Amino acid sequence: MYLYTYDGSFEGLLTVVFEAFERKAWPTAIEQEHQAQPLLIGETIAVTTDEQKAGRVWRGLQQRLSEEATQSLFHTYLWEHTGFEMLFFEYVRLVFVSAGNVEGNYTASCVLQVQQISKQVHREKHRMEAFVRFQKTADGLFYATVSPDFNVLPLIIRHFEKRYADQRWAIYDTKRHYGALYDLNATSLVSLEASALPPKQQGILAPDTLDEEEKRYQQLWQVYFDHVNIPERKNPKLHLRHIPKRYWKYLSEKQPRFLSN
Amino acid sequence: MDSRITEKLSILADAAKYDVSCSSSGGKRKNENKGLGNAEGMGICHSYTEDGRCVSLLKILLTNFCIYDCAYCVTRKSNDIKRTAFTVQEVVDLTINFYRRNYIEGLFLSSGIFKNSDYTMERLVRIAKKLRQEHKFNGYIHLKTIPGASEELIQEAGLYADRLSVNIELPSEQSLQQLAPEKNYTEILQPMGAISNQLILAKEEQKLFKSAPAFAPAGQSTQLIVGASAEKDYQILQLSNQLYKGYSLKRVYYSGYVPVSADNRLPIITEPPIIRENRIYQADWLMRFYGFKYNEIADEQHPDLDLEIDPKLSWALRNRHFFPVEINTADYEMILRVPGIGVKSAKKIVSARKFAPLQFDHLRQMGVVLKRAKYFITCQTKSLQRQDYDSELLRRKILFGEGSVRSALLTQQLDLFRQAG
Numbered sequence: 001m002y003l004y005t006y007d008g009s010f011e012g013l014l015t016v017v018f019e020a021f022e023r024k025a026w027p028t029a030i031e032q033e034h035q036a037q038p039l040l041i042g043e044t045i046a047v048t049t050d051e052q053k054a055g056r057v058w059r060g061l062q063q064r065l066s067e068e069a070t071q072s073l074f075h076t077y078l079w080e081h082t083g084f085e086m087l088f089f090e091y092v093r094l095v096f097v098s099a100g101n102v103e104g105n106y107t108a109s110c111v112l113q114v115q116q117i118s119k120q121v122h123r124e125k126h127r128m129e130a131f132v133r134f135q136k137t138a139d140g141l142f143y144a145t146v147s148p149d150f151n152v153l154p155l156i157i158r159h160f161e162k163r164y165a166d167q168r169w170a171i172y173d174t175k176r177h178y179g180a181l182y183d184l185n186a187t188s189l190v191s192l193e194a195s196a197l198p199p200k201q202q203g204i205l206a207p208d209t210l211d212e213e214e215k216r217y218q219q220l221w222q223v224y225f226d227h228v229n230i231p232e233r234k235n236p237k238l239h240l241r242h243i244p245k246r247y248w249k250y251l252s253e254k255q256p257r258f259l260s261n
Numbered sequence: 262m263d264s265r266i267t268e269k270l271s272i273l274a275d276a277a278k279y280d281v282s283c284s285s286s287g288g289k290r291k292n293e294n295k296g297l298g299n300a301e302g303m304g305i306c307h308s309y310t311e312d313g314r315c316v317s318l319l320k321i322l323l324t325n326f327c328i329y330d331c332a333y334c335v336t337r338k339s340n341d342i343k344r345t346a347f348t349v350q351e352v353v354d355l356t357i358n359f360y361r362r363n364y365i366e367g368l369f370l371s372s373g374i375f376k377n378s379d380y381t382m383e384r385l386v387r388i389a390k391k392l393r394q395e396h397k398f399n400g401y402i403h404l405k406t407i408p409g410a411s412e413e414l415i416q417e418a419g420l421y422a423d424r425l426s427v428n429i430e431l432p433s434e435q436s437l438q439q440l441a442p443e444k445n446y447t448e449i450l451q452p453m454g455a456i457s458n459q460l461i462l463a464k465e466e467q468k469l470f471k472s473a474p475a476f477a478p479a480g481q482s483t484q485l486i487v488g489a490s491a492e493k494d495y496q497i498l499q500l501s502n503q504l505y506k507g508y509s510l511k512r513v514y515y516s517g518y519v520p521v522s523a524d525n526r527l528p529i530i531t532e533p534p535i536i537r538e539n540r541i542y543q544a545d546w547l548m549r550f551y552g553f554k555y556n557e558i559a560d561e562q563h564p565d566l567d568l569e570i571d572p573k574l575s576w577a578l579r580n581r582h583f584f585p586v587e588i589n590t591a592d593y594e595m596i597l598r599v600p601g602i603g604v605k606s607a608k609k610i611v612s613a614r615k616f617a618p619l620q621f622d623h624l625r626q627m628g629v630v631l632k633r634a635k636y637f638i639t640c641q642t643k644s645l646q647r648q649d650y651d652s653e654l655l656r657r658k659i660l661f662g663e664g665s666v667r668s669a670l671l672t673q674q675l676d677l678f679r680q681a682g
C-alpha cells in the first residue's frame with residue numbers, strides 16, 4: 001500500500017508519476033498534502049514537485065500520444081473531482097506499459113473515462129467562452145466573473161487573448177479565487193485579497209465603478225434578446241437544455257428588465 | 262445614444278428574426294492586426310432564444326422600408342407596420358459594443374429594399390467596410406445580398422463579409438411568381454452563380470499568392486421557406502441537392518413558414534410546421550454528412566418525409582435487406598446508416614474494434630444508444646433482438662414499444678434543430 005501526497009499542482013502530479021515509476025511502487029492512493037489522512041498500514045510517500053522530472057514525464061506522454069490525448073489528460077487534472085489523480089495515473093501507466101498507442105482503446109475503462117471527462121471539461125470551457133459577459137468599467141477595463149463547475153480558466157485564456165487583443169480585460173473565478181488579467185501585451189494570473197471582493201459577488205459591479213454607457217448597452221442587449229424571439233415557436237424545454245439555470249447568473253439578458261426605456 | 266435606438270433595435274430585430282440562419286461558423290479571419298475579434302473556426306452561440314434557437318450574431322435589418330410586396334414577409338410594402346432605418350454609424354456602434362462585451366460573434370445584416378437595390382446594397386457594404394477598415398474588426402460578418410444589386414457591389418461585399426447569402430425564398434419558380442411577383446429565379450440564381458465563381462477564383466488565387474484578397478471565406482448560404490407553398494419534401498431536397506452541387510453552397514436553411522400575415526395568396530395555417538422543418542433538416546444532414554443521396558431519402562413514391570420517425574430510420578425500414586449490420590466488420594459508411602448511431606459513435610466503434618472484438622457491453626460503455634440500433638445490428642453475430650420483425654411491426658415497436666423511445670426521438674430532433682441554427 002502506497003499513498004503518494006503532492007502539492008496539488010499539475011507538475012506535482014506528474015512528479016508523482018515519475019517517482020512511482022522510479023520506485024516501481026504503484027500508488028493505491030494519491031492525495032493533496034493538506035487533505036491527506038495518514039495511513040495506518042502501508043507507506044506514505046511525500047513527493048516534492050520537481051519541474052525536470054515532471055517535464056520528462058510530460059514529454060514522454062507527448063511522444064506516445066496525440067495532442068488531443070495529452071489535452072484530455074490535462075482536462076482530467078482540471079476536472080478536480082475525487083479520484084482524478086488515480087484515474088490520471090492509471091491512464092499514464094497504461095500508456096507507458098503498452099507497446100502501441102492506447103488512446104482509441106475504449107475497451108479499457110480508464111481510457112473511456114478520461115475521454116468522457118475531457119468531454120465534460122471541454123463543454124464547460126465552451127460554455128464559459130460563450131456565456132462570459134464583460135462589463136466596461138470607468139477606467140476602460142472589461143471585467144467578468146465566472147464560477148465554473150471545473151477549473152477551466154486556464155483553458156479559456158487563449159480564446160479571449162485572440163479575440164480581445166485591443167482591449168484590457170479580466171476574468172475572475174470567484175469559486176477558486178484567482179483570475180486572468182490581460183493588459184494589451186500579455187495575460188497574467190492574479191489573485192485578489194478575499195476582502196477586496198464584495199461578498200457573494202456574482203459579477204455585478206457597483207454602478208459608480210462602471211463606464212457611463214455600460215448600463216445602456218446591457219439594456220440594448222436585453223431589448224435585442226426579447227425581440228429575436230419568435231413566440232409562435234416557444235420551446236422552454238429546449239431553451240433550458242441549452243442554458244441550464246445555473247448559467248443564468250452570467251447573462252445580462254436573463255436579469256430583470258431595466259425599468260426605464 | 263437616445264431612446265430612438267431602442268425603438269429601432271426593437272423593430273429591426275423583430276423584422277430580421279424570420280431569417281433563421283444565425284450561424285457564425287466556417288470563418289477563417291484571424292486577429293492578426295491586433296484589432297478586435299477573431300472569426301476562426303466554429304462559431305459560438307452566446308445565448309438561446311426562448312424558442313431554443315442559437316443567438317450568435319446581431320441579426321438586424323438596416324431598414325424595414327421596402328418597395329417589394331412578398332406575401333410571406335412582414336416587411337412587405339402592403340403591410341401596415343411602423344417603418345424605421347438605422348444609420349450606418351448606429352449599426353457599427355451596436356456591433357462593436359456588443360462584440361466587446363462578448364454578447365455576439367458578429368453581425369448578420371440584411372435589409373428591406375429602400376429606394377432601389379443598389380442604394381440599399383451600397384449601405385450594407387459601407388457598414389462592413391467601416392467595421393473592417395476603421396475598427397479593425399475581425400469578427401464575423403454575414404451580409405445578405407439585396408435582390409437585383411449590381412455585380413460590382415456584390416463583389417465588393419465579398420471582400421469584407423465572411424459569408425454572403427442570396428435567398429432562394431421558395432422551392433419553385435411557380436410559387437415565387439405567385440407569392441413574390443417582383444422576384445424570379447433567374448435574378449436569384451445569377452448572383453448566386455457569380456458569388457460561387459468568385460469563391461472559386463479567390464481560392465485559386467490564394468493558392469498562388471498568399472496575399473490575394475479573401476472573398477467571403479465562410480462561403481455562401483441560402484434560405485427557403487417551407488410550408489408557404491405546395492411543394493413536396495422530395496422537390497425541396499432535390500432543389501437543395503442542386504444548390505449544394507451546382508453553387509457549392511455551404512448551407513441551405515429551411516424556415517418553417519410562420520404565419521405573419523393574412524395575405525390571401527397564402528395558405529391558412531395557424532402554427533409554423535416545426536416538425537416538418539426538423540425532418541427536412543435531418544434529411545439535409547443525411548445528405549451532407551451521412552453519404553445519403555437525396556433520392557434515397559425521398560422519391561416520387563415517398564414524396565413526403567415521415568413526420569413520426571426520422572428519415573434515417575425511415576430509410577432503414579424501407580431497406581431491410583441491408584441489415585443486420587455486423588459492428589465488428591461492416592464498413593464505416595454502413596455503420597453510419599444504422600438508425601440511432603451518429604457520426605461520433607460510428608467513429609468510436611471503428612477505432613475501438615481495432616483493439617478488441619466488440620460486444621454489446623462495449624457499445625453501451627462507449628455511450629452508443631442501442632434503443633433503435635439493436636434492431637439493426639449484430640456484435641460477433643449475436644443480436645439483442647429478433648431481427649425478423651416485419652418493417653411495420655418494427656416501426657410500431659420503436660414508436661410505441663418502449664415508453665422512452667418517443668422522447669428520445671424528440672430529443673434527437675431538437676438536437677438537429679439546434680445544429681441547424
Ligand code: SF4
Nearest residue numbers: 327329331334337373
Ligand atoms: S424584398 Fe425582402 S424585405 Fe422586401 S418584401 Fe420581399 S422578402 Fe420582404
